[in-house]
Amino acid sequence: xxxxxxxxxxxxxxxVQSLLEELGCDPNRVAVEWNRRILxxxxxxxxxxxxxxxxxxxxxxxxx
Amino acid sequence: MIVAGRSFRSRLIVGTGKYASFSLMKACxxxxxxxxxxxxxxRVNLSDRSKESLLDYIDRERFMILPNTAACYTADDAVRxxxxxxxxxxxxxxKLEVIGDEKxxxxxxxALVAATKTLVAEGFVVLPYTNDDVVVAKxxxxxxxxxxxxxGAPIGSGLGxxxxxxxxxxxxxxxxxxxxxxxVGTASDATVAMELGADGVLMNTAIAExxxxxxxxxxxKLAVESGRLAFEAGRMPxxxxxxxxxxxxxxxxxxx
Numbered sequence: 174x175x176x177x178x179x180x181x182x183x184x185x186x187x188x189v190q191s192l193l194e195e196l197g198c199d200p201n202r203v204a205v206e207w208n209r210r211i212l213x214x215x216x217x218x219x220x221x222x223x224x225x226x227x228x229x230x231x232x233x234x235x236x237x
Numbered sequence: 238m239i240v241a242g243r244s245f246r247s248r249l250i251v252g253t254g255k256y257a258s259f260s261l262m263k264a265c266x267x268x269x270x271x272x273x274x275x276x277x278x279x280r281v282n283l284s285d286r287s288k289e290s291l292l293d294y295i296d297r298e299r300f301m302i303l304p305n306t307a308a309c310y311t312a313d314d315a316v317r318x319x320x321x322x323x324x325x326x327x328x329x330x331x332k333l334e335v336i337g338d339e340k341x342x343x344x345x346x347x348a349l350v351a352a353t354k355t356l357v358a359e360g361f362v363v364l365p366y367t368n369d370d371v372v373v374a375k376x377x378x379x380x381x382x383x384x385x386x387x388x389g390a391p392i393g394s395g396l397g398x399x400x401x402x403x404x405x406x407x408x409x410x411x412x413x414x415x416x417x418x419x420x421v422g423t424a425s426d427a428t429v430a431m432e433l434g435a436d437g438v439l440m441n442t443a444i445a446e447x448x449x450x451x452x453x454x455x456x457x458k459l460a461v462e463s464g465r466l467a468f469e470a471g472r473m474p475x476x477x478x479x480x481x482x483x484x485x486x487x488x489x490x491x492x493x
Contacts, residue, residue: 176283177280177281178280179283196281196283198281199290202290202325203281204321204322204324205324206317206321209317211320211321214324229280230280230281230283231278231279231281231321231325232279232281232290232292232325233276233277233279233291233292233302233304233322233326234253234276234277234278234279234291235252235254235255235256235262235277236252236253236254236275236277236305237253237254237255237275237277237305237307237392237439237440237441237442
């Protein structure tokens with residue numbers, strides 16, 4: 174699968190929630206796009222990442 | 238200042254970029270008296286998880302967060318970014334940017350109007366960063382924008398209000414708020430913007446790149462307040478020639 178544009182290996186059936194935990198991301202401070210669809214926070218635990226998925230995990234940074 | 242039915246005591250909106258540190262940024266925000274700060278939406282840095290988080294330095298009870306769609310060059314990218322920003326920030330407000338030119342960062346107004354329509358239909362409160370073209374401003378208002386945010390000069394240029402005439406025309410032509418966004422360099426630029434009738438001013442670089450950013454932040458707070466007062470007071474007319482302030486009668490030594 175691809176995470177933020179980079180290829181990544183994950184055990185099959187990894188949930189987005191566990192992926193975020195592994196990355197050290199606070200789920201309340203990020204937004205996740207799963208195959209171009211915005212994933213609600215309530216869906217993180219049930220969304221299981223599979224091969225070929227494209228995930229974007231974004232947060233707020235400084236800007237004008 | 239009232240935007241989309243929400244009241245703000247401060248008419249200054251401030252960015253969160255370019256500061257030497259997050260704590261300096263926080264001090265500047267406090268010094269400006271702002272109630273709304275802009276942020277960018279970017280991929281989480283996966284390789285450097287030790288980095289401090291911007292959000293640790295923004296008290297969301299005091300400062301409303303306005304996500305932007307900076308560096309988006311198409312309506313699709315801007316809409317996608319806005320949706321992500323909404324999800325991350327749990328707010329419908331967005332500063333919509335669709336950039337048309339890398340060098341000047343001027344907006345692609347055609348794509349901007351299209352993206353505004355799309356986002357308004359999805360329930361967003363859209364504040365589009367635009368140019369100083371009255372025709373575009375009217376299109377953005379018709380598209381449902383909550384305010385119009387014309388640039389004073391290119392982003393980060395500090396050149397001030399380059400076309401006050403056009404900004405006055407925009408102010409006359411639309412009924413939604415006009416917030417001058419981009420190009421302010423120093424206090425007098427912000428005052429000029431307010432004097433010509435802007436409802437607010439948005440700035441980032443003018444504060445972040447000042448030698449003493451906290452002092453400049455305070456200057457900007459006063460500049461926006463004074464400009465607004467001057468606007469509300471109604472300025473004197475401009476005259477081509479002199480009009481004496483002291484009486485012409487009783488001048489010592491005068492002879493008829």
